[in-house]
Structure formats: structure tokens, C-alpha cells
Amino acid sequence: MVEPATDTKTATKVVPLLKDELDIVIPTIRNLDFLEMWRPFFEPYHLIIVQDGDPSKTIKVPEGFDYELYNRNDINKILGPKASCISFKDSACRCFGYMVSKKKYIFTIDDDCFVAKDPSGKAINALEQHIKNILSPSTPFFFNTLYDPYRDGADFVRGYPFSLREGVPTAVSHGLWLNIPDYDAPTQLVKPLERNTRYVDAVLTIPKGTLFPMCGMNLCFDRDLIGPAMYFGLMGDGQPIGRYDDMWAGWCTKVICDHLGLGVKTGLPYIYHSKASNPFVNLKKEYKGIFWQEEIIPFFQAATLSKDCTTVQKCYIELSKQVKEKLGKVDPYFDKLADAMVTWIEAWDELNPTGASAKATNGKLK
């Protein structure tokens, strides 16, 4: 049986890497007591809390954390009619936090995720490992059998082309979970007692051309490199599906990373996932997705972007057109989603102006 770390107060204080360049985004509907266990690792950072559901409820944040909190009223006020692209009553609303951040890096974590222990019993500073992952290159063009060649004690093995050893910038670091694995409802129902106790001491690049199921529970990315692709779609209240928000973002992100020559890593760090969500509720949210993904995945596997798509925004708009054209036939939901993808990019660009126009509009939110 795996257990979470229960005393992180004694964890060695580390120099907080990228302290002024990274925001932690947390979607929540409850008080954030889980932050107590993360205090030694998260306290130096700024938090962006996106309150899901009833905006009249007060979310308590433990003392000492530096944070800004947005509820639905704030989202509506800031985005106006464009707020329609942000999901309501679903943790997919977290992507609003990505949009309002002014930092280069985002780490996002769920509020039922605790500090895990490595096999030696040491509390794992998940954020530090994500930062290591994202600050070292990725190797999407050829597989290295000793995994991430940039980790201490590892390198490129015999037969690895020297021209590829510089790697490419890493846009995404996807972390894993001990205890409750991230299973779909059918697997939860079939294996209610399965726990992930296997600590795999590896980080690896997901090869170019290969899609993966990106989970939003324990995820870090570079906003400058890939931020506008990290849209978590239309889920929850008023939508026909849930629990595909991170999957959607992962498929879009991977296709765009492959097109732009950026890397996606998965593996370490682990967090301790404390509580399985209700499989019956999940099944209701997922069942259309389970059916649709059989068409969505081949769509993304076959998707190609034109040479003109030189920015994430251009890639994303191009992808939204293909979604409308090809997935619109599967269900009218995808028409709506394709429109929301465009709205998302418009909202992103409004809140994140670049170049000359940036000076004029920057700070509008302050």
C-alpha cells in the first residue's frame, strides 16, 4: 500500500526555482486545506485559484499563501460575452487561470492531490521535478532507451544520432499519480480496488507523431511556448460530456507541439491522488466521450497543419476549422466546441497582447 507524505514540514527547504516566473493554477469547489501539506514547496509561489460552481460560496485558503481568486462572476466580468468559452461547474474552468496568468510557466494541480513519497520515503517536491523536466530539452525524434538523457546519471545511448542530441524545447511536463490511478469509469467499475503502487523512476519524451492521454491533475507547461493550446474545452454544466477537458487539451497540444517542433515529457513527478471520484457519476459524464474518442483520436492522428501555422494561435485556429469540418459530423457538440476554440483564442489574445499593442493594453486587468 502506498501512503502520502504526512509530515512535509521537515522537508528540506529548497531554493524555489523560477519563483517569479511560475503560477500555480488550482480549480476548486472547496476550502484549500490540501495546501497545508504542500506549504514547503508551494508557499514561495503565486497561486491562481479558479472557483468552480457557486460564486457566492467562500473558499478558504490557508494563511501565508499569495493568491488571486476568480469565481464565475469575475470570469464573466473580465471576459464579457467571451466568457462562454470557459466551462462552468467543471474543473475545465482551470484554463481561465492559464489565460490571466502573466508568468512564463504554469503548474496546475487538483485539490485532492497530496505529496507523494519516493521509494526512500522522502516527500516528493513535484513542482521542482516539473521545473527540471521543462528546463531541459525533449527528444521527440528518436527514442532513447535510458529515458531522459538529460537527467543525472543518464545520457544518449550508442546509436543515438549526434545531430539530435541538442533536443528541442520542452513545452509540457506531464506528471503521474500514486495511489488512485487515473482510470475511466468502466475501468474504475471493473477494478475498484486497484491502486498504483509502482514508482517508475523515469521521465521520457513522447515521440513525435504519438498521441497520449494528458491528465490535468499534475501538469506543468510553458505558457509562452504552448499556452494558447491549453484550452480545456466545453465541459460540465450545459454540455453533453465531462472528464474529457484535459484529454482535449492534450490532443490539441500534442499535435501543435509536433508541428512546431516542441517536446512533451511524461513520467516523474508523482503526486499522491487521494480519492477516487464516483464511477457512476463519471460514467454519466464520460459515456459520450468514450464513444466519440474512437473518432476523435484518428482525427487528431491524421491532422496536419499548414506551413503558415507558425504560432500556437494560428495552429489552434486552423485546428478549430478542421474540428468543425471533420468532427462536426460526429455530433453538433463539436461545432459548438470549434466556435469556442476560436473564442478562447480571441480572449487569450485580448488578455495577452504582444508586441506594440501590448504596451497600450497591458495591465488592463490590474
Added chain:
Amino acid sequence: MVEPATDTKTATKVVPLLKDELDIVIPTIRNLDFLEMWRPFFEPYHLIIVQDGDPSKTIKVPEGFDYELYNRNDINKILGPKASCISFKDSACRCFGYMVSKKKYIFTIDDDCFVAKDPSGKAINALEQHIKNILSPSTPFFFNTLYDPYRDGADFVRGYPFSLREGVPTAVSHGLWLNIPDYDAPTQLVKPLERNTRYVDAVLTIPKGTLFPMCGMNLCFDRDLIGPAMYFGLMGDGQPIGRYDDMWAGWCTKVICDHLGLGVKTGLPYIYHSKASNPFVNLKKEYKGIFWQEEIIPFFQAATLSKDCTTVQKCYIELSKQVKEKLGKVDPYFDKLADAMVTWIEAWDELNPTGASAKATNGKLK
């Protein structure tokens, strides 16, 4: 520091899986004392020893092992003029053992590889893990973030398409090495003291379309599914390169597995690799390969096989033509290699007749 297992006599006797369906192929130039440590795991199996170099030398095999041994004279006698496709004075000669085997599975291991220990200190039965890898399916079409979904305690994660959960047959299981990592000469020279001490408790499928550096030190495969692609090329005596035998086999094998819908797994099991080869000697063997691989790898990445290529043999002959056409320009060596690829297939088919003709010629070697 990692250490090999020094007392495997106490290792629990296991039921030898696939005892009558697997041969262990060992290329060697010395007495096979290393087998003592492997006795509890290898003794139930049949060994095929391919003696590299001077055929007048006698190779001692520890008592109790069931084996057949082939030296250069035997190879010449059995293959006649086709023996030209088998390398001399190079461990690439091991592929002769693949050809003469009559079993479904091959495990091949180098004679400087000892029994490794897992993190709990237990001696690792590498062969047993390979068999587990190869008897369970592979998942080349979509990445599973919890690695091999068929291992105990693991499964497919949320977002993994259900239509892909049956997987495809596994053709190759590529194992890794603790202690001396499999580095090329330049890396050996730069990092003479680096040792691999990281035990990564994972097996994973190398995705479709992704090449990898296949090492022949600790390798298992299904002869029926992929055997004829496991040609280790022309290396060593009289050839301009060495140490690319397994790489060549790996590139060809992966392209053909991708074409035929077969899987390649890498990761567990580990063996303990005891001794780094001389980096100066290695550099001499490798330097052309280091240069050539910059053209060879893009060639294999772009290689496609026609629909008519429905057997490994047909795929391999088709690949040999492409090698001649595209890599012949790089160096005349590849012309010679392309011819040897054809000779290899002819020799393979002669020793491994199938169908109606099999009855007539089978047992010719006995």
C-alpha cells in the same frame, strides 16, 4: 554503486516458461564461465553458442547445460557460399544462431552480462521477464502513461481508446543494463566513470513510427513473427564498421514491425553489464557509423513498404532494394550490405522451409 547478484544458487527455482519453445543464443570468443551465475534461470533451456573468431580454439561450457556450438567452419559447411552474409570476428555472427534455431523464441545475451539485482536485492530472472513481455501484447498506436497496461497493477488510463486495448502481438522485447551503460565511444571517452544505477521499473511499447537504438546484449524476440529481420549485418573482419550490428537489425526490425502491425517493447529486464569495452577500439569500429547514421536514420524514418510486403521476408527484400538505391550513394559498403541482406533471406529460407516444402527438407541439418 550497483553490484551484480553474487549468489544466484539460492534463487527460487521457477517453472521454466516456454522451455521447449525458446533457444538462448550466445556469441562468444571465450569460455562460458558467466553461465554459472545464470544456471538457475538458463539450465532448463537449450543454448546455441556461436563461436566468434578462431575455430581451432575450444570453448568450455560449464557442465549441465544443453547446447549446440557452431564455429566458423560449421557456418561455412552449413551455408556454403551463403556464409558470406555472416560476420566474422564480430559478435554480429550471433544471427547465425537465430537462423539455425528451430524454436519460436530467441533470447540472446552477451557473455559479459551477469545477473542484476532489483531494488529489493533479489536476483532478476531476465529471461522470465522477457517472456512475460513477449507473451503480452504491445500498444504501438497510442501511448499509455502508466506504461505497459498488461502488467500486474497497471491498466489503460482514462482517455485510452477502447478499440486499441487488445493491442497487437509483441515481436521484440528489448532489455536494459545496470552498471556499464551502452554508450558509444565518444560518450565513453567523455564519461568514463558513468554507471547506470537507476532501476526503472517499467516496460513500454515503442510507438509506431518511432525508431530506437536496439542493443543486442539482452534481447528477446519471436522468430516466427520477426526472425528474418534480425540480421546483424556485415561487421568486423574485412568490413569498414563494427558495433552497428544490433542497430542495423533494430532499424530494419522496427520499420518492418510497424508495417506488419507488430509491437516492440523496451525496459525491464535489466542484466548487470560487467565490463566497458575499450573506447579507443570502439571509436575505430564506430567512427564511420557515427557519420553514416546521420543519413541512415532519416532513411529508415522515411522508409515505407508496399502493400505486397505481407511477410517479413518480402519486407526485408524490399528494404534491401531501398538500401541499395538510397544508401548505396553514401558508401559502396551499403551495396555490399544490401546484397548480404538478400543472401541472408535466401539462407534463412533454406534452413527454415515452410509449408509443403518443409516436410521434404526439414531435418536436413540433423
